[in-house]
Amino acid sequence: MNAVTVRGLRRAFGSHVVLDRLDLSIADSEFVALVGRSGGGKTTLLRTLAGLDPVAEGSVEVPALRSVVFQEPRLLPWRRVWQNVAVGLPRSRRRDEASRALAEVGLADHAQAWPLTLSGGEAQRVALARALVREPELLLLDEPFGALDALTRIHMHDLVRQLHERHRPAVLLVTHDVDEALELADRVIVLRDGRLDEEIETRELFDDRRDPRFEQARARLLGLLGVTDTHVADPSAVADV
Numbered sequence: 598m599n600a601v602t603v604r605g606l607r608r609a610f611g612s613h614v615v616l617d618r619l620d621l622s623i624a625d626s627e628f629v630a631l632v633g634r635s636g637g638g639k640t641t642l643l644r645t646l647a648g649l650d651p652v653a654e655g656s657v658e659v660p661a662l663r664s665v666v667f668q669e670p671r672l673l674p675w676r677r678v679w680q681n682v683a684v685g686l687p688r689s690r691r692r693d694e695a696s697r698a699l700a701e702v703g704l705a706d707h708a709q710a711w712p713l714t715l716s717g718g719e720a721q722r723v724a725l726a727r728a729l730v731r732e733p734e735l736l737l738l739d740e741p742f743g744a745l746d747a748l749t750r751i752h753m754h755d756l757v758r759q760l761h762e763r764h765r766p767a768v769l770l771v772t773h774d775v776d777e778a779l780e781l782a783d784r785v786i787v788l789r790d791g792r793l794d795e796e797i798e799t800r801e802l803f804d805d806r807r808d809p810r811f812e813q814a815r816a817r818l819l820g821l822l823g824v825t826d827t828h829v830a831d832p833s834a835v836a837d838v
């Protein structure tokens with residue numbers, strides 16, 4: 598079954614066509630990363646799947662239960678951490694479910710804290726707990742690690758991988774980071790000129806970064822994004838991915 602089916606999605610701002618009759622399917626529990634040049638329409642696509650932007654042309658089928666995590670945690674500063682996680686839950690279940698979700702992201706001790714006392718990584722973990730507490734069938738991640746330092750980002754990758762294994766939502770991760778896309782996703786898709794132009798299956802590649810196909814996939818993605826990578830050992834191999 599597909600969690601997401603998009604057909605012929607078109608979105609333009611004035612004469613600027615951002616999504617041009619785009620088709621996309623994401624299977625149940627599949628983890629898809631979306632990369633593309635800045636301004637290419639990634640956030641527009643994600644916002645459309647979230648229901649935050651209208652579907653002007655084409656069709657979009659998504660599950661009713663979906664959650665979004667943005668680059669910035671967007672916590673309510675006047676609510677305690679657990680209350681932020683519990684937003685929208687039925688009153689009788691709020692405390693228990695918020696506690697469980699906070700424990701899952703390693704923040705059980707911070708339930709009573711105020712958001713402004715958290716580090717950037719902690720705040721983003723709260724945002725993840727808030728997204729997952731409702732057990733969404735589709736989790737939309739818009740550069741959720743973009744503002745974090747490199748070490749925190751590695752910890753967040755581990756956490757997201759664990760949470761995906763436990764809860765099994767379908768995921769669409771928008772990222773600028775090709776390595777992040779290759780490490781986390783089952784499939785990496787490239788948005789170019791308003792359409793999905795390329796996709797790379799990555800599931801087996803992740804298991805061993807020394808697999809030459811990992812480096813080839815990386816070089817190919819960087820090439821599609823217009824980045825020259827100096828770490829490519831054998832550029833002639835790139836075309837074979």
Ligand SMILES: Nc1ncnc2c1ncn2[C@@H]1O[C@H](COP(=O)(O)OP(=O)(O)OP(=O)(O)O)[C@@H](O)[C@H]1O
Pocket residue numbers: 610615633634635636637638639640641642
């Ligand atoms: N509400 C809006 N009104 C007018 N133009 C918009 C609006 N929202 C997005 N755009 C334009 O649509 C294009 C795609 O924007 P979008 O944010 O989807 O790109 P992106 O791929 O997510 O970019 P980035 O990687 O830089 O975040 C951009 O040129 C942007 O200026």
